[in-house]
Amino acid sequence: MAVKGVNPFEMAQAQFDKVAALLELDAATRELLRFPMREFTFAVPVRMDDGQVRIFRGFRVHHNDARGPAKGGIRFHPQETLDTVRALAMWMTWKCAVVDIPLGGGKGGVICDPHHLSQREQERICRGWVRQMAKNVGPVVDVPAPDVMTTGQHMLWMLDEYEAIHGGHYPGFITGKPVSLGGSQGRTEATGYGVVFTIREALRQLGLKPENTRASVQGFGNVAQYAIRLYRQIGGAVVCVSSWDNNDQVAYSFRKTSGIDPDELLSITDRFGGIDKAKARDLGYEVLPGDAWLEQPVEILIPAAMENQIRGDNAGTIQSTVKLIAEGANGPTTPEADTIIQEKGIFQIPDFLANAGGVTCSYFEQVQSNMNLFWEKDEVLGKLDVTMTAAFQAVADLARKRKLSMRDAAYVISISRVAQACHDRGWV
C-alpha cells in the first residue's frame, strides 16, 4: 500500500514518467503506459450467513497485456481503492517484463475484511467476483493469483466457479493453487528463494562471499522464512529478524549474533506468525524494538514485510557495514530513503526484481496447468534460478553501463520491453 497521503497510482506514474523521459518514449506510448488498458469495477452481491444481502465492491485492472495475458493477484482488504489496484497492476507489468516472462500486468481486489467474514461468505465473494469477470479473465486473457488476505483456498473456489461457467477444466485460469490440485512444486519457496538468487549474484558482483556476510531480515512470513533458509544454505548467517506481534500490535526484532535458526523460531510462533517473546528470550534471543532490524551491523538487509519501512526518518540509522539491500517486500523503500541509501553507496536490488520469483513461479504453474503436465521441484527451482539470475545480470549490466541505479535500470529494461511489444503490435 501507499505512503499515507500519497496516491499510489500517482507515485507509479511519476516513476514511469522519470524512466519514459530517460528512454525518450514518444507521447502516444507514454499516454498508453501511464494508464491501464482496461478497468473493471463491479458490485458483488453476497447473501451473508445471517440471511441479509451485502454488496461488495470488486475491481480488476489490466494495466497492459502487450506481452501476454494479464497476471496479478486478487486482494481482499477493507481499505482497497481503485488507485491502489491501478498502481499495483502497473507494477505487475514491470515485474513480469523485468524477468522476461510472457505476461502482462493486472491486479484485482474486493473491498472487504476477511477477518469478519465466515469461510462460506468468503467463498460466495470469490464465486461472485468470478461471475462478474468470467468473460474477461481466463488462461489466455488474465490469470489471477492469491494476494493480500487471499489463499489457495480462495483460488480453488474461483477456479471451480470459472470452470462451472465455462463447462470444462481450465487449471491455467488461476495460479497459487495447492500442489494437489494443479499447483506447482516450489511455489511456496519461490519468492524467498528468488530473493536469495539475486542476493547471491549481487554478492558475486560486490566480490563478497556469502559465508563472510550476515543479514538482518524484516518480517517472518513466507518470503522471509524461505529467504532465510536459502541464504543460510549458501553460507550466510542471519543475526536479526523482526516480526509483528498481534497481541501488542507492534513489531519486535529478535537478535542472536551467533545466527538465528528459522526452525527454532517457527516452533515458537503463534497462528498469526508472531514470535513468542518470552520463549525467544529462553532460547537466547535478545528482544529489541521493531525498527532495530534496520540498525544492525550486518552486510545485508532484507526488508520482507511491508511497504514504506525504510524511510527518510530511519534510513540514517543504517550501519556503515551494510553493503546490500534486497527488497523482498513490495515498495519497502520510500524515494527519500532511496536517496540516502544511494549516498551511502549501498547496492540495492529493487523490489520488482528481487521478489519476482513469486510471479515467475506462478508463470511456471500456469504453463504446467495449461499443458496438464507437472514438473518436479528440481526442474521448477532450476528454471527459477536461471530466470532470476539472467534478469539480475541484465539489470546489473545496464546499471553499470549507463551508470544508473539498479532501480532505474530495472525500470528501463521493463518499460522498454513493454513499449517495444506495443510498438511491434502496431498499437503505437
Next chain:
Amino acid sequence: MREVAPYARRFFDPAQRLSRIGGGELGGKAQGLRQASEVLAEHGAELRALGFEVDVPSLVILGTDFFDAFLERNGLLEFLAEEPSDVEIAQAFHRAALPAEMVGDLRALSDEVHVPLAVRSSSLLEDALGQPFAGVYGTKMVPANQSSADVRFRSLVDAVKFVWASTFSSGARAYLAATPHRGERERMAVIVQEVVGRRHGERFYPDISGVARSYNFYPLAGARPEEGVVSLASGLGKTIVDGGLCWSFAPTRPRAVPPFGSVGDLLRNTQTRLWAVNVGTPPAYDPMAEAEYLLEIDLAAAELDGTLRYAASTFDPGSERLWPGLGRAGPRVLDFAPLLVHGELPLVGFLTALLRRCEAALGAPIEVEFALALPPGGAPRCGFLQVRPLLLSRETVEVGDADLQSPAAVVASRTALGNGRRELADVVYVEPEAFEGRLTPEIALEIERLNRDLVAAGRPYLLIGFGRWGSSEPWLGIPVRWDQIAGARAIVEATLPQMSPEPSQGSHFFHNLSSFAVLYLSVPPEARPGIDWAWLARQPEVARTAHVRHVRCASPLSIEVDGRTRRGRVRRAEA
C-alpha cells in the same frame, strides 16, 4: 594449486575450463583433474608441439557439501541405516529433491551444453587413500543432445543422483570394508565433464581411449617396471575400466607384440566391441541403469564410422600374418599398428612426454587417462582426463629358484605380479575336479558369498582359481567384479591351457590389484611344482559351495612375491 573458481554459467569458457558448483571437498578424481590442468598450464605448449591438441575437457565439480545436504534434507541417512537394497537406494535417491542452491547451475549447464557429458564420482576416501576406487562407484554418460533443455536437465539430474546413490551400493560397501576406511562415511563430489569424441550418426565416442602408467607393477615380458605401460582401446574408456580386452605395450617398445600363443589367440584376446554414447533414438527411460545412454557396437560398425583408421590391422589367412591398416579384406584386429608400428601419428612420443611431465610435476610414478578424437584432415585432439600418483611397494622380498622347489611351497610361480609378503590362514579355492569353463558365472557368485562372510569377519584370504580373474569373457576365466573378491590379499591364477600366460594388462581389475597391493601369482598347467592341490584338500574346511571350498590352515601361510624377479610362492609353515 590454484583455487577452483565457481561456475560462471559458461561451460566452454576457454579461460576457465574447470569450475565448481558448491562448497566442500572436491574428491580424488577432481583433484587429479586439477593436477592435469596444472601440468597443461605449464607444459601445454610443449606438448601441443608434439602433434596433439591437448586439453582438459571442460568440467564442473559438484562439491561434497551438496552431497551432504542432499542426504540430510531428504532424510536419506535414516533410510540408509535400514540397509536397503541397491534398487531401493537408487529409487529413493531418484525421488529425492536436489538442494535448491545447486539446481540453477545445473539448469544453466543444461541450457548451454549440447554435447555428451560424463557424470562421474569423485570420492573423498579415494582421495584419502591416494588411490582410485576404479569401477566401484557409478559413472553415467548423458547424451545432452535432446533439443529440449528440460529433457537435458532431467537426464543430468538423474545422472547426478545415480552417482550419489552408487556411493551406498552393496558393491561399494563391500569394497570399502576391505580398506582401512571400513566404517567411515564416504562423501562424494561429482564431476560433470564434456566427453571427448566425434559423432557418427546415432553414436558418439572417442576414436581411442587409453590409460598410461609411468611404472608397471606387472611388466610385460622383457620390459622393466620403469618402462611403464600404455593400454589402448577403441571407443569409450569403459572398455578399459571394466577390464575388457584392450591392447597394452611399453612406450619404449611400441612394436612388441604381446606373447599370444597363436593368431587365433590374438584374435580372441583383442578388442572386438566398443562403447559409445547413444545420441540417437532415446532409449527406454531407465534412470537406474548405468548404461542407459550407452551402446555397444562391433568393429564393423566402428569401421563404417571411420574410427578404426589408426586402430586396426587386418588378418590375412593366406599368409597368416597381420597387415597394419584396413587396406585389404579380412578380419580386423585392434592392435593399433598404424600408430604403434607405422607411427602415423606421433602418439608414442606424445604419451612419453606427457608421462614424463606428469611424473616430474607430481614427484612420483603416475597414471594418466586420456581420450583421442582423430578427425580426418583435422588436428588430433587429446582430452587429458586424469592424472594420479601410483602407490609402490618398496618392501624387499627375495624368492630364489630353490625356494620355488622347496617342499613347503604350496604354490610356486615364475610370473608373479606385485611385490611383498602377506601372512594369512584362510584360503578360498575352486576345486580342480569341479571346475568347468561353462560354470564360471556361477562360481563367481559362490565366491562373492564366501568373500562377503570373510570380509564381515575381518579375515583376509588367499584366492585360488582357474583362468583369468575378472575376465569379461566367462570362457577365459571367472568373471568376478572387484568387489566380489575385495577381501582377497593374494590371488592365484591357475592358467588354462588355451590361455596366454600374460595376464590382461591395463584393466582396472589389475589396477585394483596394484592399488590394494594384492599379490598375484600365475601358474601355468605344466608348471612343476605348481599348485599342491592335495595339500589344500587336506586342510580343515570352514565352508563350501558347489564348486568352491573355504579352508583355514592351522598355521598361517606366507605369501611372498619378489617384484624384481617376478618369482612368487605360497609357503606353508614347516611341519
